[in-house]
Amino acid sequence: xxxxxxxxxxxxxxxxxxxxxxxxxxxxxxxxRLLHFADAPLEICLIEREEGYRYGGVAFGWxxxxxxxxxNIQAGRITLRRERPEDFLEWANEEADxxxxxxxxxxxxxxxxxxxxxxxxxxxxxxxxxxAAADAHAEVTLRELTGEVIDVRRRDGGYTVRYADAGPQxxxxxxxxxxxxxATGHLAPVQAxxxxxxxxxxxxxxxxxxxxAQDWFRAVGAEESVLVTGSALSAFDTVVSLVHAGxxxxxxxxxxxxxxxxxxxxxxxxxxxxxxxxxxxxxxxLTPEVVxxxxxxxxxxxxxxxxxxxxxxxxxxxxxxxxxxWEPYVIELVSRMDAGDVRMLLDRYKSLIVTSxxxxxxxxxxxxxxxxxxxNGAPKTVDVLSAGVQDMRPIEDGTKIRVxxxxxxxxxxxxxxxxxxxxxxxxxxxxxxxxxxxxGHGYARPQTSTHRGVEVGPHGELxxxxxxTAADLFGVGPMRQGDETSxxxxxxxxxxxxxxxxxxCFDTAMEVLRRLRSAxxxxxxxxxxxxxxxxxxxxxxxxxxxxxxxxxxxxxxERLQGYAHERxxxxxxxxxxAQDRTERRKYRAILDEDLADFGADLAREFELTAPxxxxxxxxxxxxxxxxxxxSLCDITKLAGWDSxxxxxxxxxxxxxx
Numbered sequence: 001x002x003x004x005x006x007x008x009x010x011x012x013x014x015x016x017x018x019x020x021x022x023x024x025x026x027x028x029x030x031x032x033r034l035l036h037f038a039d040a041p042l043e044i045c046l047i048e049r050e051e052g053y054r055y056g057g058v059a060f061g062w063x064x065x066x067x068x069x070x071x072n073i074q075a076g077r078i079t080l081r082r083e084r085p086e087d088f089l090e091w092a093n094e095e096a097d098x099x100x101x102x103x104x105x106x107x108x109x110x111x112x113x114x115x116x117x118x119x120x121x122x123x124x125x126x127x128x129x130x131x132a133a134a135d136a137h138a139e140v141t142l143r144e145l146t147g148e149v150i151d152v153r154r155r156d157g158g159y160t161v162r163y164a165d166a167g168p169q170x171x172x173x174x175x176x177x178x179x180x181x182x183a184t185g186h187l188a189p190v191q192a193x194x195x196x197x198x199x200x201x202x203x204x205x206x207x208x209x210x211x212x213a214q215d216w217f218r219a220v221g222a223e224e225s226v227l228v229t230g231s232a233l234s235a236f237d238t239v240v241s242l243v244h245a246g247x248x249x250x251x252x253x254x255x256x257x258x259x260x261x262x263x264x265x266x267x268x269x270x271x272x273x274x275x276x277x278x279x280x281x282x283x284x285x286l287t288p289e290v291v292x293x294x295x296x297x298x299x300x301x302x303x304x305x306x307x308x309x310x311x312x313x314x315x316x317x318x319x320x321x322x323x324x325x326w327e328p329y330v331i332e333l334v335s336r337m338d339a340g341d342v343r344m345l346l347d348r349y350k351s352l353i354v355t356s357x358x359x360x361x362x363x364x365x366x367x368x369x370x371x372x373x374x375x376n377g378a379p380k381t382v383d384v385l386s387a388g389v390q391d392m393r394p395i396e397d398g399t400k401i402r403v404x405x406x407x408x409x410x411x412x413x414x415x416x417x418x419x420x421x422x423x424x425x426x427x428x429x430x431x432x433x434x435x436x437x438x439x440g441h442g443y444a445r446p447q448t449s450t451h452r453g454v455e456v457g458p459h460g461e462l463x464x465x466x467x468x469t470a471a472d473l474f475g476v477g478p479m480r481q482g483d484e485t486s487x488x489x490x491x492x493x494x495x496x497x498x499x500x501x502x503x504x505c506f507d508t509a510m511e512v513l514r515r516l517r518s519a520x521x522x523x524x525x526x527x528x529x530x531x532x533x534x535x536x537x538x539x540x541x542x543x544x545x546x547x548x549x550x551x552x553x554x555x556x557x558e559r560l561q562g563y564a565h566e567r568x569x570x571x572x573x574x575x576x577x578a579q580d581r582t583e584r585r586k587y588r589a590i591l592d593e594d595l596a597d598f599g600a601d602l603a604r605e606f607e608l609t610a611p612x613x614x615x616x617x618x619x620x621x622x623x624x625x626x627x628x629x630x631s632l633c634d635i636t637k638l639a640g641w642d643s644x645x646x647x648x649x650x651x652x653x654x655x656x657x
Contacts (some may be wrong), residue, residue, distance in 0.1 A: 015041040015139065016516050019161045019177040021149045021433070022556075023048035024057020026501050027183030027476040028125050029080055031142060033509035037576075039588065040517070041139040047163055049148040052211045055129065056122035057185050064209035065118045067102050068244040069237060070363045071498075076112030077270070078121065078498055080128055082506075083577040083632050091124055092116075115363045135581045147173075151436055152180055152443070152473070170513035178397045179472045179512050182462075185430055186422040192229070197393045198401055198416060202394075205417045208238045217241040220415055223249040227403055227411065229389060230419035231255040232354045233493065238417050238604065239368050251371070251382045252411065254403075258386025259355040263365030265313040275302065275325035286337050287380045288345055299311035327489030334449045334486045343451045350421075357492025357579060391418060424452040424481065434479075437462075443470045447482030452495075456483050456531050459511035460504060472515060497595065503633035510629050514622060525618070532626035535564040541617050546612060556606055560616075563598055564624055572628040595621050 018034060020027045023046045031046050038044075048054045052063020071078060079087040091112045105117065133142040147163040150172070155162075161175040189207045191199060198204040205216050210417040220226065220242060228235045231253050239251060280286075280294025287304070299322065301482045308318050312593035332344055346353070359365065374380030395412065403411045427444045429435050434454075442465035444454045454475060455463035462470040494500060531537045541562035547553050571594055575587040599617035602608055608616070 016178045017045060017176065018179045018181065018228045018512055018516075019047065019159075019175055020181045020183055021047055021152070021161065022057075022477070023144070024183065024185050025055075025498075026185070026505055027181070028055050028129055029502065029505040029545060030181050030183060030476055030509050032080065032129050033134045033506050034513065035129075035136040035140060035142060035582075037510065037513055037584070038140040039137055039585075042516070043141050043143055043460055044136075045143045045145060045147045045161075045177070047147055047149055047161070047175075049146070049166065050147060051166075053185075055126040056118070058209045059117040060122040060125070060172045061209075062119065062122060064212040065119050065122075065633065066214055066241065067105075067119060068240050069118045069122055070115045070361060072233065072358065072361055072364055073119055073498060074112060074270075074361075074579070075110050075114040075116050078116065080125070080502065082499075082502060084579070088116075088121075088124060091127070092120065095184045096120070096123065096127070099418075102530075115361050123262040129649070137581065149184075149433055151433065152182075153441055154443075170433045172618075178516065180474070181460075181508060181512065181631060182433075182473070182475045182479070183477050184431070184433065184479065187424065187426075187434075189418060189422050189428055191418065192389070192420060194391050194404075195229075195418060197391070198468065201394055201398060201401070203394070203398070203401055203415050205415070208234055208241065208417055208419060208494060214241065214245075217247075220245060220247055220375055221249070222246055224414035225415040226415045227249045227252045227254060228394075228416060228417045228419050229254055229402075230421065231258070231298040231351060231384065232419065233259050233261065233358075233360070234421065236364050236368050237418055238361060239371070240364065243367055247412075248381065248455075252385055252413065253350055254385040254387060254389065255384065256386070256388045257351045258384055259351045260368075260384055261355045261365060262316045262319075262359035263369055264359045264361055265316055266362060266396040268313075268317065268361075271317075272323040275322065278326075278329060278390045281329060281332060286333060288337075290342050291333065291337070291345065316359055320358055323353075323357050323491060330485065330489035330491065331487070334489075339449050342449055346450060346452070352504065354492045357494055385537070422478070426454050426479065427451070433484065438465075442466065443473055443482075444475075447486070449486040450482035452472060452482035452485070453479045454482075456480055456485075458507040461511075474508050474512065476508050477501060480504060495638050500532070506633060507629055510625065514625070518618075518622075527622065527626075532623050533630055535569065535624070535627055536561055538620070538623040538627065539564055540622070542616055545619075546606075546616060552606065553588035556602075559605070560620060564620065564627075567594055567598075567619060568624040569628060572624050573631075576625075576628055576632060591621075 020031050027046060027048070031044050033045050035041070050063065053061035056062065059282050075092070076085065076088060079085050081087050089110055089112070098106045101120070105120065110116070129142070136142070145163070145165070146167075147165040149161055149163045151162040152159050155176065157182045158176060158178045159175050161180060162172060163175065164172050165168065187217050191206060195204070199206060205213060207213065224247070226240050226242060226247070226249065228251065235253050242251065259340040278294060278298040280290060280298065282321055283290050302322055303318065306314065306318065308315050316596070368382055371382040372380060372384065388406040389403060390406050393402050394400070395402045400412050400414055403413060403416070405411070423429070426434055426438055426444070429438065434444070438446070438454070444462045445465045447453045447455050456475055457463060457469055460474040460476055460480065462473045462475055464470045478496045484490040484500060490500060528541065531541055540557050543553055543557040543560055547556060571587065571591040574590055575584060578584040578587050595617050599613045602616060603610065603613035
């Protein structure tokens with residue numbers, strides 16, 4: 001449970017402190033990873049401002065969901081640890097306390113393809129955090145606080161995190177920290193200009209995930225009409241919330257493009273395709289017109305090549321498989337196009353991109369689609385309107401809202417729900433903490449290529465206004481969405497999906513711990529970005545630092561590569577995939593002892609000085625660990641399952657079929 005309010009109690013002498021700001025999904029998972037792998041005195045402070053979001057954030061928190069809100073991903077793919085894909089299923093079926101679950105779920109047996117209520121996923125996060133804290137190194141502790149972080153600033157080689165506690169006595173406190181991980185979630189919801197006349201009306205809901213939103217849905221009259229602005233997943237969640245509250249009236253989902261998520265077939269299996277580099281990328285200049293026409297032509301060509309028929313099961317999953325296959329080409333597009341053009345295209349085609357990048361599971365999409373059709377004795381209650389809203393205004397003493405459209409008749413409804421998504425521009429954020437970080441201290445800057453989120457390094461390090469890395473200040477979560485697009489080609493909800501955030505939290509936590517270990521190590525060098533993706537490049541870089549004399553350099557490179565592939569990498573994987581602290585400690589000792597022996601062999605074989613050998617081994621250990629983390633986070637690789645669920649898993653996805 002969170003600590004009671006009070007001033008910083010101070011960590012034990014010699015204990016470092018990492019403060020994680022935000023205890024939603026990303027903050028909780030980052031803390032879990034820190035607890036897993038910290039092996040020296042460390043206090044992890046986890047601060048959350050809204051108790052209803054603790055452990056789950058907006059997506060999975062108790063305040064923002066009900067028991068009918070499902071994860072839009074199958075149970076076999078939502079583990080917190082990619083190296084243990086069966087972890088969620090084992091927890092849900094063998095460990096979870098089901099006493100607070102509705103009867104529908106109390107006796108449910110979860111399998112790989114099951115859907116999962118988001119509230120169950122929140123419980124999974126909370127219990128895995130408690131388990132990680134209990135299993136952590138004796139001198140590694142977790143401290144949970146409740147309060148609003150209002151400032152983070154450099155001080156004495158670290159940072160001071162200032163927060164206003166949420167206790168009855170209030171108070172503002174300073175928390176000295178060696179490293180800070182910002183896991184603040186989304187910015188505030190977008191409010192369009194046409195919302196300004198109704199934004200203070202009790203009949204307008206600005207945020208369907210806000211604390212109290214579920215009470216608002218329950219207050220909607222059963223036969224009242226509701227207009228939803230926006231057609232992405234939040235609109236689907238809104239329909240689910242209304243239906244769960246007993247609503248039977250008309251719902252109008254309105255967006256300018258009229259795009260809507262598809263619904264996965266009941267027997268849907270996720271697959272990863274490969275696609276050739278689109279021909280339009282050969283153009284000398286990538287203008288918006290060239291890109292739009294090129295994508296349309298290539299998409300049509302791929303539909304014909306794969307034989308996609310209207311209404312077929314393949315049609316429901318075809319767009320997202322193509323967009324996944326195109327991720328390498330999105331990276332090229334963003335790197336070659338003018339940043340203003342990139343932003344314009346992302347804004348203009350946002351709805352199409354979002355709805356094409358993912359469909360919905362039957363338990364979500366079916367709620368909407370079935371009500372769009374209607375049945376004998378169950379009339380159609382959901383319509384989709386493709387139109388641009390011009391204005392909204394209260395009428396009839398504020399009991400109804402008139403919606404004015406561009407080029408079509410007005411509509412009068414009882415309620416309006418805003419589902420236009422969240423703000424993404426950090427240049428002038430209305431979030432006080434981020435406004436201070438960007439515009440006050442200059443510790444962060446808006447993402448350059450897409451202007452979505454903030455600029456970060458390869459492990460989530462914030463890039464300051466002057467282009468330097470803000471040492472020991474990291475971000476995980478939606479503030480990295482622009483980086484996910486420009487660095488990995490991800491679009492739509494996949495810029496902050498479970499898989500994406502799971503990788504960010506793992507990688508950032510390991511980088512935080514590495515920096516804590518090497519903070520006083522003068523032999524550590526700045527490692528170039530990206531070389532850890534390849535053990536050959538890593539080995540070549542280390543060898544070049546020691547010698548350029550041939551044939552000695554060649555022999556040294558071969559020796560380093562051989563060790564990295566045959567012993568270093570397997571040892572690192574064993575350590576990272578161990579199930580508990582006892583196993584991790586065992587494999588850590590094996591790894592360290594083996595590295596020490598290898599360092600002694602290097603010194604003897606190549607006549608290296610003790611500092612040279614020590615530095616070579618330290619760098620190799622760092623790069624091998626980075627490569628192992630990168631490998632475990634590779635979304636195209638399915639980990640092998642060694643459990644009762646192994647028979648339900650497809651080990652190798654089919655290509656192009």
